[in-house]
Amino acid sequence: xxxxxxxxxxxxxxxxxxxxxxxxxxxxxxxxxxxxxxxxxxxxxxxxxxxxxxxxxxxxxxxxxxxxxxxxxxxxxxxxxxxxxxxxxxxxxxxxxxxxxxxxxxxxxxxxxxxxxxxxxxxxxxxxxxxxxxxxxxxxxxxxxxxxxxxxxxxxxxxxxxxxxxxxxxxxxxxxxxxxxxxxxxxxxxxxxxxxxxxxxxxxxxxxxxxxxxxxxxxxxxxxxxxxxxxxxxxxxxxxxxxxxxxxxxxxxxxxxxxxxxxxxxxxxxxxxxxxxxxxxxxxxxxxxxxxxxxxxxxxxxxxxxxxxxxxxxxxxxxxxxx
Ligand SMILES: Nc1ncnc2c1ncn2[C@@H]1O[C@H](COP(=O)(O)OP(=O)(O)OP(=O)(O)O)[C@@H](O)[C@H]1O
Numbered sequence: 001x002x003x004x005x006x007x008x009x010x011x012x013x014x015x016x017x018x019x020x021x022x023x024x025x026x027x028x029x030x031x032x033x034x035x036x037x038x039x040x041x042x043x044x045x046x047x048x049x050x051x052x053x054x055x056x057x058x059x060x061x062x063x064x065x066x067x068x069x070x071x072x073x074x075x076x077x078x079x080x081x082x083x084x085x086x087x088x089x090x091x092x093x094x095x096x097x098x099x100x101x102x103x104x105x106x107x108x109x110x111x112x113x114x115x116x117x118x119x120x121x122x123x124x125x126x127x128x129x130x131x132x133x134x135x136x137x138x139x140x141x142x143x144x145x146x147x148x149x150x151x152x153x154x155x156x157x158x159x160x161x162x163x164x165x166x167x168x169x170x171x172x173x174x175x176x177x178x179x180x181x182x183x184x185x186x187x188x189x190x191x192x193x194x195x196x197x198x199x200x201x202x203x204x205x206x207x208x209x210x211x212x213x214x215x216x217x218x219x220x221x222x223x224x225x226x227x228x229x230x231x232x233x234x235x236x237x238x239x240x241x242x243x244x245x246x247x248x249x250x251x252x253x254x255x256x257x258x259x260x261x262x263x264x265x266x267x268x269x270x271x272x273x274x275x276x277x278x279x280x281x282x283x284x285x286x287x288x289x290x291x292x293x294x295x296x297x298x299x300x301x302x303x304x305x306x307x308x309x310x311x312x313x314x315x316x317x318x319x320x321x322x323x
């Protein structure tokens with residue numbers, strides 16, 4: 001397959017990891033004589049503008065015509081964290097573009113790459129892309145939130161409660177910026193986790209799926225996920241699969257601290273799914289209503305505290321790589 005790679009790099013992602021990966025891949029593209037053009041995202045939101053411009057002028061859908069064409073296929077290659085890819089995919093979704101993308105992880109969490117079996121090593125991920133003769137169909141989560149009227153797509157997960165509060169607190173923490181300078185950003189993440197394990201209160205939610213209603217008086221973590229991982233490699237839903245057109249919802253109830261720590265130990269041992277405080281549902285469509293304002297997160301991008309009446313469905317996205 002002949003490509004023209006349009007490489008969109010977020011150098012700020014992963015506390016500078018995006019820059020390192022971007023440099024490595026651009027050197028590789030030059031050395032191996034691949035046709036390519038580089039684009040650097042210079043501020044938050046710029047990645048969306050670049051993606052939109054490319055979609056309007058350069059990128060092509062993958063269809064019978066482009067399959068047969070002798071011309072190099074113009075393929076977008078995103079280098080950054082989960083948040084960068086999230087923004088690009090959302091721009092395409094907003095403008096109704098159905099375009100294949102490729103991705104090389106350069107963030108700190110890189111859950112999407114983990115979830116679809118794309119190497120976390122940039123060079124290996126690069127060859128997984130270059131050697132693939134065609135894109136793979138990957139499931140994504142479409143969310144439609146009625147209270148604030150927000151819609152979008154997530155590649156990894158959408159959470160209400162604990163996970164979202166952790167992301168928000170870590171992002172707000174001034175310590176993070178300091179620690180990131182020394183590549184210790186994960187310390188600020190761990191300190192947010194510890195703080196919120198103690199302070200996050202249980203909140204009522206109603207879940208509707210497969211024609212049934214489930215009510216939780218004190219939900220603590222409520223995450224709809226497309227693949228097993230969240231929070232940088234924690235396999236919260238080991239049964240989830242990104243190549244299946246279904247979503248997995250995980251609800252953990254607020255339980256006393258000693259039980260919670262036991263559940264965390266079980267999580268580390270991957271035996272948490274047997275706990276009676278861990279609830280799991282699978283469906284291709286589900287609705288969650290949460291009336292007490294909570295933080296939300298979609299692929300690690302924060303939704304400010306709000307009530308939620310959110311419906312999740314699925315959508316296909318073509319991702320260029322081979323396992
Ligand atoms: N040049 C830039 N400077 C600062 N922020 C940027 C820049 N370009 C894009 N962004 C913003 O960075 C965010 C995405 O960051 P991303 O999630 O990729 O990195 P990360 O948070 O370090 O990685 P991870 O999600 O794996 O922890 C998006 O909200 C995007 O708008």
